[in-house]
Amino acid sequence: MEDLLCKIRDCRVCSAHLPLGPRPIVEANKNSRIVLISQAPGRIVHETGIAWNDQSGKKLREWLDVDKSTFYNTDNFAILPMGFCYPGKGKTGDLPPRKECAPLWHEEVWKELENTRLKILIGSYAANYYLGKKSNLTQKVQEYEQFLPDYWTIPHPSPVNRFWRSKNPWFEEQIVPQLQRKVKEILSR
Structure with missing residues (x-):
């Protein structure tokens, strides 16, 4: 795994x-x-150079109900973005992830992982890549149970996404507590 992570970190594609x-x-x-x-x-x-070291990460850790030391322990959480590098600024947030990364590297990472119990898809790019585009993000978040035990879809925790959260208060009221229970169950084993 370390050799693969070094190759990814050296990628210049x-x-x-x-x-x-x-x-x-x-x-x-x-x-x-x-x-x-x-x-x-x-x-x-x-x-x-620290993943989720921003306001989005703070909100994500809150949703998962974990502290920083638990979050950054790679025995607990792997961090596998759709695009591994900052893509630049767009009109209403960052640009989409580069399309080269996931097809180039994700399958290689999956081959190395031996103990994965859950894949949390954060935002529409990850959800569409892994679950297809037949339904929108809101539907995938609402219907998370149909993708278990492998996947659990959540919205992106970015402050830019606050409008989605305000229009969908059920997510933090109903889904987040269930997600927290699942994370706790997995991490306690």
Whole structure:
């Protein structure tokens, strides 16, 4: 696994398209129990080199009900974005993840993981890649049980996504407590 992570971190496939240059962000070990599959690192994460080291990460840890030491322990959580590098700024947030990363690297990472109990799909890019585009993100979040035991879809925790959360209060009221129970159950084994 370490050799593979080094290869990913050295990847320069799409460097010509990255405004701040390549800095692939990925964390895992063969025993990671929960894999967090999201879109791409933001600017702050790119600058610090620490995954989910921003307001989105703070909200995600709140939703998962874990502290930083639990979150950053790769025995607990692997971090596998759809795009490993910061893609740049768009009109209403960051640009979409680069399309080269997931097809190039995800399957290789899955081959190395031996103890995964749950894959949390964070946002529409991850959900559409792994579950298809037949339904929208809201439907996938509402119908999370139909994708268990393998996948659990949640919205992206970015502050930019606050409008989705305000229109869908059921997510934090009903789904988040169930997600927290599932995470606790997996991490306590």
